[in-house]
Amino acid sequence: xxxxxxxxxxxxxxxxxxxxxxxxxxxxxxxxxxxxxxxxxxxxxxxxxxxxxxxxxxxxxxxxxxxxxxxxxxxxxxxxxxxxxxxxxxxxxxxxxxxxxxxxxxxxxxxxxxxxxxxxxxxxxxxxxxxxxxxxxxxxxxxxxxxxxxxxxxxxxxxxxxxxxxxxxxxxxxxxxxxxxxxxxxxxxxxxxxxxxxxxxxxxxxxxxxxxxxxxxxxxxxxxxxxxxxxxxxxxxxxxxxxxxxxxxxxxxxxxxxxxxxxxxxxxxxx
DNA sequence: AGTGCGGCCTGTCCGC
DNA sequence: TGCGGACAGGCCGCAC
Numbered sequence: 001x002x003x004x005x006x007x008x009x010x011x012x013x014x015x016x017x018x019x020x021x022x023x024x025x026x027x028x029x030x031x032x033x034x035x036x037x038x039x040x041x042x043x044x045x046x047x048x049x050x051x052x053x054x055x056x057x058x059x060x061x062x063x064x065x066x067x068x069x070x071x072x073x074x075x076x077x078x079x080x081x082x083x084x085x086x087x088x089x090x091x092x093x094x095x096x097x098x099x100x101x102x103x104x105x106x107x108x109x110x111x112x113x114x115x116x117x118x119x120x121x122x123x124x125x126x127x128x129x130x131x132x133x134x135x136x137x138x139x140x141x142x143x144x145x146x147x148x149x150x151x152x153x154x155x156x157x158x159x160x161x162x163x164x165x166x167x168x169x170x171x172x173x174x175x176x177x178x179x180x181x182x183x184x185x186x187x188x189x190x191x192x193x194x195x196x197x198x199x200x201x202x203x204x205x206x207x208x209x210x211x212x213x214x215x216x217x218x219x220x221x222x223x224x225x226x227x228x229x230x231x232x233x234x235x236x237x238x239x240x241x242x243x244x245x246x247x248x249x250x251x252x253x254x255x256x257x258x259x260x261x262x263x264x265x266x267x268x269x270x271x
Numbered sequence: 272a273g274t275g276c277g278g279c280c281t282g283t284c285c286g287c
Numbered sequence: 288t289g290c291g292g293a294c295a296g297g298c299c300g301c302a303c
Binding site: 002003006034058072073074075076110112113127161163170171172173217219220221222239261262 | 294295296297298299
C-alpha cells in the first residue's frame with residue numbers, strides 16, 4: 001500500500017501519541033509477517049520510553065534507550081492509535097500498549113509488512129544500510145542520478161523505483177513523476193539526457209512533497225492514523241486513469257506493464 | 272554487476 | 288451464486 005508520502009503521513013499522525021510514552025505491554029497475535037517478528041520484541045520493548053520516531057525510506061524507526069524497533073508497512077499495512085479497550089479485528093497483528101492508556105495497532109491483511117528489533121544503529125541494519133538517498137534530501141540531485149544512469153539498460157521507470165538508487169518512489173509516484181517530467185516510462189535509463197534527468201529529479205521531489213502535504217494517496221485501503229484517506233488521489237494525473245482523458249492534451253491515458261507493474265502514461269505528452 | 276523474474280499473503284473484482 | 292484467475296500501493300533473493 002504505502003509509498004513514502006503515506007508512511008510519512010502515518011509517522012506524523014502517530015508521533016504525538018508515541019514519542020515520550022512508555023510501553024506497558026506488547027501483544028503479538030501473528031508473528032509470521034514478511035519476516036517473523038523476533039521472539040524478543042516484547043521483552044525488549046516493555047517498560048521502554050520511545051525517545052523518537054523517525055522515517056528512513058519506508059521504514060519507521062522507534063528509538064528507545066535499549067534499541068530500536070524497525071517497522072515496515074509492506075503493501076497493505078497501517079498503524080492506528082486507539083484506546084486500550086478497543087476490540088481487535090482480523091489482521092490486527094500487533095498492539096503496543098502505552099502507560100497513557102493508548103495503544104498503537106498494526107493491521108496488515110497481506111502480511112507483507114514487518115517488525116524487527118535491533119540493539120544497534122538501525123541505519124546500519126542490513127535492510128537499510130544499502131539503500132539509496134532520501135528523495136527529498138540534497139543528496140538526491142541531478143549529478144547523482146545522472147551518473148548512476150549511464151550504461152544502464154533497464155526502463156527508466158524501473159530505475160527510479162529501485163530503492164538502491166533512490167528510496168520512496170513506488171508505483172504510483174513513479175508514473176506521476178514521469179508524466180510531470182514528460183518522459184516516457186519505457187525509455188532506456190542510459191539513453192535519457194542530462195537535461196531530462198534534471199527535470200525528473202525536480203518532479204520526483206515535487207510530487208512527493210505535494211503528496212505528503214495532502215496526506216498521501218488513497219486508492220482502496222490507505223487510511224492514516226485518524227482513519228482518514230489521503231487527498232492526493234484527486235491530484236493523480238495518470239495513475240489508475242487508463243482510457244481517461246489526459247488533463248493536458250485530452251488524449252487517452254495508456255496502461256502498459258513494466259516489470260510486472262501497471263504503468264500509466266500519456267503517449268502524446270511523454271516521449 | 273545489472274537485470275528480470277518468482278514469491279511472500281489476503282482480499283476484491285471480473286468474466287464465465 | 289460459485290469459481291478460477293488476475294490484480295493490488297513492496298521488495299528480497301535468486302538465476303542468468
